[in-house]
Amino acid sequence: MGRILAIDYGLKRTGLAVTDPDRIIASGLTTVATHTLLNFISGYLAKEQVDEIVVGLPVQMNNTPSETEPHIRGFLKKLGKKHPQIPVRRVDERFTSKMAQQSMLDGGLKKTQRQNKALVDEISATIILQTYLNKPF
Structure with missing residues (x-):
């Protein structure tokens, strides 16, 4: 069984998270500059077996797509042209940034650490992935 890779896509930075090979634990992987994202994913896929990719679906409170959605x-x-063999799933990502901030606060991170936007993006990707793992199928 291969890993599941999660993406919290942003216009400048993109947070990434991944499961263990048994798909039990979601862990933050890294944050990359968005313009390097496709190359990073290709390199990661060359090293690790990934069976699915989960991408956050940014929607407004009224269920309309956010301004980031066309970029995603x-x-x-x-991504589909370069890696057509890997299915992509979408997961509602509303409130993931707020949940990431709260988890950092609950984890006792200092204020300067909580202001690290790259870390927030990585934790948000982890929350997106955990949400996907918790979905009943």
Whole structure:
């Protein structure tokens, strides 16, 4: 069984999380500059077996797509062309940044650490992945 890779796509930075090979634990992987994301994923896929990719679906409170969604769709087209064998799933990512901030606070991180946007993005990707893992199928 392969890993599941999660993406919290942002216009500048993108947070990534991954499961263990048994798909039990979701862990933060890293944060990369978005313009390098496709190359990073290709390199990761060359080293690790990934069976699925989960991408956050940014929607407003009224269920309309956020302004980031067209950029995500463009990225997903490129990803699908480069790696058509890997299915992509979407997960509602509402409130993940707030949950990431709260988990950092609960974890006792100092204020300067909580202001690290790259860390927030990585934790948000982990929350997206954990949400996906918790979904009943």
